[in-house]
Amino acid sequence: MNFPHKAAYKWMRFFSLYGVSILVVLVAGVQLAHRNAGLNSWKGGGFGMYADYHSVYTKLLLKASKDAKGKGPRGPDYPLAELFSDAQLYPCNNTMQPVKDHYKHVYGINKMFIHVWLPVFNPDSATIHLELHKSW
């Protein structure tokens, strides 16, 4: 490529040296914004592997409302795993709705909540417990 203008050449030189690194920082910034909204730090381009508990240790519990109609929930079976893994990784409206729709379809429950529980490990006593993070 030929750049007759000095300014254009300077910009291209700058981006050829720093462009990819700037992209890395921008992607990580987007990931951090989503992380603040609930995304697990392991995924999304923010290089947060081993910074936090893996999303498989995020527990989702379904509670039917007292006035709900239907057969009632049972333990999740295998086909739910994929729905759950998305919801575990990034608990938000977009990922919770498919889980609710599934329960509605399979069990006929019309009113329910999904509680998201996050793990907390105590290294002094070597115990792990779950803390309620949010409900949908």
Added chain:
Amino acid sequence: MWRKTTEANDGSAGENPQLLWAGGFMLLVAVITGCKLLQEYYELGFWPMAGLVSVGALLLLAERLIPQVRNHWMLWLGLSLGVATHIVTNWPGPANHAYVFVYLCLILLVTAWQAPEDRALVFAKNTQYLLLAILVIATFQRIITPGYLDGSINAFWLANGGYGKPLYTFSSGWSEVVRSNHELLNGYYNGTPYRVDSLQLEAPISNLRFWGQVVSIGTLATEMVVGVLFVWGRTAAWKHVPLIGLVLLVFVTREESGFLSLLCIMGIANTGSGSTAWRWIYVALIAAMQLLLLANFGFV
């Protein structure tokens, strides 16, 4: 810097040894990763997998042996677009290693567009900044995570086997504790009725919090030192010592063969004429890790 119109414009990324080796190994990582993912997805047996690897190897050889297509910028554009599309369409599922692969493809693409005399410099500088950016961001993520600095999270991984599998497999006691804790956690998360009370695990070592903090502080210090030295060292041969140290450390603690191969490719990018011995060390490391990946040891 950018290719002048008077120069031969064959579209290839030139014949710098760093570029040739790095480009070749990027393709090797892509071929083996692709084969492994297909094997897992379709549950392929030995012979279909061997056939797939052979086809990949033939394509790789063709790319290496035909000068007109070797390290061509369109190759890196195609690979980066392909993997980036996978990341965007499956977001946030894909692992961070996929992002690193795209960034390295983009660096090879930018490098291929430079004038031949600038390619080695642009390639080396970009990989230095990439490694520094990754390590600074990783450090920041750890610092802002509650439970990281006080050692809780790393103590959990020590007790549950997230770290050091190649090390603790030599200690039957530790191995047994990790296996037992793993089973307890499996029951805690998947059993019915659901439990949210606390679960008692067994500590594999005494002073678990202390060792968790040691891992936390050690990780932060290692990442920052390696990142800074790799940029600060410019063309010095000694800068490869901390990077290879990091590669070996991560390998014995986390077996992330795919990611570590990409780190070695960044190392190759910084091996000029004065550090060819280091290039061979990276070559040996990548070859060993990719072979281990094919033998189902370590992660893509």
